[in-house]
Structures are given as C-alpha cells and as structure tokens.
Amino acid sequence: MSDKETSALFEVSGHNKHLTPQTSQTTPRPRMKRVERNQMILRAVNVEKLIKDDHPARAIWEFVGRLDLNPFSETIQAVEGVAGRSATDPKVLICVWIYAYSQGIGSAREIERLFEYHPAFQWLTGMDTINHHTLSDFRIHHKKLLDELFAQVLGLLSAEGLITLERVMHDGTKIRASAGADSFRREEKIRAHLKMATEHIQTMDDPTAPPSTERVKKARERALRKKKDRLELALKELEKIRSHKANKEAREQARVSQTDPEARIMKQANGGYGPSYNVQISTDRAQGIIVGVETTQDGTDVNQLVPAIETIENNMGEKPKQMVADGGFTTRENILGMNKMGVDFFGSMQNSTGTRQALFKRHGTAFDFYADKFSHHPESNTYTCPAGKVLTYQGKQERPGAIEHRYQAQRSDCSVCTFQDQCCPRSKAKRRMITIVKNNPVVEAFISKMETPEAKEIYRERGPTSEFPNAWIKEKMGLRQFRLRGLSKVKMESVWACLTYNIKQWIRLKWKPPCESLAIA
Numbered sequence: 001m002s003d004k005e006t007s008a009l010f011e012v013s014g015h016n017k018h019l020t021p022q023t024s025q026t027t028p029r030p031r032m033k034r035v036e037r038n039q040m041i042l043r044a045v046n047v048e049k050l051i052k053d054d055h056p057a058r059a060i061w062e063f064v065g066r067l068d069l070n071p072f073s074e075t076i077q078a079v080e081g082v083a084g085r086s087a088t089d090p091k092v093l094i095c096v097w098i099y100a101y102s103q104g105i106g107s108a109r110e111i112e113r114l115f116e117y118h119p120a121f122q123w124l125t126g127m128d129t130i131n132h133h134t135l136s137d138f139r140i141h142h143k144k145l146l147d148e149l150f151a152q153v154l155g156l157l158s159a160e161g162l163i164t165l166e167r168v169m170h171d172g173t174k175i176r177a178s179a180g181a182d183s184f185r186r187e188e189k190i191r192a193h194l195k196m197a198t199e200h201i202q203t204m205d206d207p208t209a210p211p212s213t214e215r216v217k218k219a220r221e222r223a224l225r226k227k228k229d230r231l232e233l234a235l236k237e238l239e240k241i242r243s244h245k246a247n248k249e250a251r252e253q254a255r256v257s258q259t260d261p262e263a264r265i266m267k268q269a270n271g272g273y274g275p276s277y278n279v280q281i282s283t284d285r286a287q288g289i290i291v292g293v294e295t296t297q298d299g300t301d302v303n304q305l306v307p308a309i310e311t312i313e314n315n316m317g318e319k320p321k322q323m324v325a326d327g328g329f330t331t332r333e334n335i336l337g338m339n340k341m342g343v344d345f346f347g348s349m350q351n352s353t354g355t356r357q358a359l360f361k362r363h364g365t366a367f368d369f370y371a372d373k374f375s376h377h378p379e380s381n382t383y384t385c386p387a388g389k390v391l392t393y394q395g396k397q398e399r400p401g402a403i404e405h406r407y408q409a410q411r412s413d414c415s416v417c418t419f420q421d422q423c424c425p426r427s428k429a430k431r432r433m434i435t436i437v438k439n440n441p442v443v444e445a446f447i448s449k450m451e452t453p454e455a456k457e458i459y460r461e462r463g464p465t466s467e468f469p470n471a472w473i474k475e476k477m478g479l480r481q482f483r484l485r486g487l488s489k490v491k492m493e494s495v496w497a498c499l500t501y502n503i504k505q506w507i508r509l510k511w512k513p514p515c516e517s518l519a520i521a
Helices: 003-007 056-064 090-102 108-114 119-125 132-140 143-159 187-202 214-243 248-252 305-316 332-340 352-362 411-415 441-450 453-460 462-475 487-509 514-520
Strands: 010-013 018-021 168-176 264-267 273-284 290-296 322-325 344-347 375-377 382-384 390-399 402-409 433-439
Touching (some): 056 487, 090 487, 108 132, 132 487, 143 305, 143 487, 168 305, 168 462, 187 214, 273 305, 290 305, 290 487, 305 332, 322 462, 332 441, 344 453, 390 433, 402 411, 433 441, 453 462, 462 487
Parallel strands (some): 322 344
Antiparallel strands (some): 168 273, 264 273, 375 382, 390 402
8 A cells, every 4th residue: 555545544633633533434424303394294193182170261161161151142143053253152252351360461462362272262162272262252341240240159158168257458549541641631632632543534535535445434434433432531531630639720631542542541559640440359358258349430438449349249239347448548438338238347446546646736826826835714614825825616527437526816916916826827818627537336446346356356457468469369360450441341350350360369268180089079
C-alpha cells in the first residue's frame, strides 16, 4: 500500500491533531416516526370515558337531573312529527353554563371553541357542538325560569340538611360593569351621538353608498340600532340620576355611561371608583349556602337589608330566624324593619357618642363644650352650658327609630359670652344649640343586646360566612367584572354565579362519585 493510500485511512481529530482510523462500514441512520399533520384521521372515541368517574361535570349532570326542567321545555317550538331542526336539551345548556362558570369561563364564544377539544364539555354534549348564539340566548332569555330554578336548587339543598335558616349572614359586594370610566358623558354629548346614530340608520338605504353584501349590511344596521337604543336608554337613566341630585349644579354635571347606561359609579374595595353594580348576597350559616341574591344600582347598602329578607322568603317560603349584617346595614330604620318582620337582627351600630364628638371636633368646638358637658334640669326641661347660660327647649323632630329634641341658648347670652370662640365658633346664628337623641325602645333594646358576649360572638361569625361567597365568586369564577350589560342581564349573571356556587358546595359536602358509592355498598 502506498503512503498516499495509507494517509487516506486517517483523519485529523481534536485540537492535538491525532489521527483516527475510519471504519470501513457506514453507521446506520436512526429511524424515527415522522409527524404527519396533513391527514384526516377517523378515530373511535368512547365518550363515557372522556372524563373520570369523580369529575365535577358528572356531579353537575347528576344534580341538574334531579330538577324539574319542564318549564324550560315548554318554550321549545320544535316538536315531534313536525319538520325542523331539533332543539338543544335545556339540561345540557344548564350544565354547560354551570360547569363553565365553575371554571371561570363566561364567554359563549370561548365555550363554543372548547367543544372542539375539552373533554368535560365534550362529555356534557356527547361530542356535539353548540352554537355560541344558542348559548348566549339561553343565558339571558329565561329570567323568571332561572329564578325558579335557583329556588328549586335551594329546596333540594334544604331537603339534604344543608340549609336551616337559623342564622343568615348578609353582605354586599361591588362588581365592575362592562363599561369604562371614560364612557360616561353629559347630556349634550349623548344627544349629539344619538343624532349621528339616527342619521347613519337613515342613510343605510342610500343608493350612492359603497356596495356591500347583504350580510354585512344587516350586521351594520343591527349594530347601529343597538347603539341608538343604548343612547336613548342613557338619556332616560340620566333623568333618574338627576332626580336624586340635590342642587342644580349637580344635576347639570350628571353623567351616564354610553356603553352600559344602567351602571353607576361606585366606590370599590381598593378605595377607587368605577362603573359597577351592587350585588347583595345572603348566606346561610349552617353550610355556607347562598339563599338569596339581588343586584341593584344603589351604591350604598343601607336600603338593601329588608329587601334581602323578602328575597329569602320568596326563595325558601319562610324568613330566617336571625339575620347578621355589618355596620353598612345597621341603621335605626333597619332595626325597626327587622323587628317588624319578626327577624332577630345582629349588627354593628356606629357609636353615636364617638360620631358626635368627631363632628364637634370638625366644627372647632372645644372639648369642655361638647354636648355631654351640658347639665340637664328635668323640672324646667332646660340645659345649662359650662359657662352657666341656659338653653331652652325649642321642639323635636321625629326620625325613624329616634326623636331629636333641640335646645338653644339666647342670642343675647351668647353674644357677650367670653367662651363663644370655644363653644360655637362656626355657628352662623352665633348662639349655641344642642340636640338630644332619644332612641326608640326597640333600638335601645338592640343596643343593649349587642353589648352582650353572646351577641358579639354571633357577630364575629359574620365575616367568615358572608364574605367567603363574595371572594369565591370573584377569585374562582373570575367574576370581578360582569360580561353582560344592562341591569336585567347583570341580575341573571349574578344568579348563574350563585347557582354555580351552591352546586359546587353540594359537590363538596354531599356528592359521592359512582366508584365511591360502589365501594361503600
């Protein structure tokens, strides 16, 4: 072998230039399975095995199967023996929405996409796909039937011992509306936009307009009409807002959202403000089941307690024995209302003494001249101030749960008093007046009751019970902002959320998967 042939058997390897002999045979290439995506596959699927036996979708299907859904079926126009497409079973639609809300999904379009690959949704529909229009229409077009369904669920939960109505905790939470803070406009701007929308609708049949398909034309017309309806509703809601404004300037500055005219600016938990709705939830203490839900435009809670009792009675057929709420609901008027309805009320009433002292401090009144430093003389029904001046009785004013008695000093006495700057520095009349509040006996009994250790212990249970559903709905369902617009639709979404919460509670507390039931048997 020549030197040239010998050198061909070696190759340079590594940094040290060592020569390595080549093998006489080529190494076989690895054989791997290729990914073929450009193909259609016909595959057998066992729908029943798509999800496990203990999957929550099975529990939802089982629970909804116990309900009377005949009222939903009565609205279906497709009937046997008549041509036409079969309607989707209401049981399927209810289960799909409940499972969707339990997973934090509130979009009908998103659910339609999930039908293509999500095992739980495929199991619920039997591998069928439901159009998002059908899903959306079902969610918002059955308000009365949905309320009756909610009451049915409460009846089943009560029969299983999960509701007692011995003690109900009530609380409210603000949920943001599907509208931006920058969507609020005054009357002039709304009317200008309404005029533009009306003109656009009138020009839809203009022969000189650019050509478009019939489908696009109808879609544009439908969008414009919806916008026009919202703007007309915005003007009506603006009048409602103005009717609650005290002065002319406030009425002129009133604004309303063009996106969701029925939303109101409300204070949020983080201290900010935004377009929202006020959702009132009543929760039974026994197992944390929601027994009442209502959604309002009122930014405060003070007027929602008595209606909450009425809602519970409509759902359950009876009132709760005890009702517990925080300071936002605890007013003299509500105390009287609860007493009239025969409900034992527990709440946190603000300290009137502390409130009045804070008021005196803001007005610049010196501590030695607070109202409690004045001496009362029952025989003459007069008060004497620390400076020795007499305040005579001026009359009374009756308020819900209390009577305010007014006493006032003579102008001649106050005008020469050396303590005027300490006693009534901001009084326009330059004469001191005090108000003595006498509570109604029912209110006094309530105040005395809330001083007892037993009442304080009951009130301490309020937070963990009433605030948990609010947190669960916002965190687990992601319902920090409504997906729907308008008070009626928002009310329905609140009921769907609470309905889902109650069924999830039943799954946690009572449901036994089929495999577990067989093992126990």
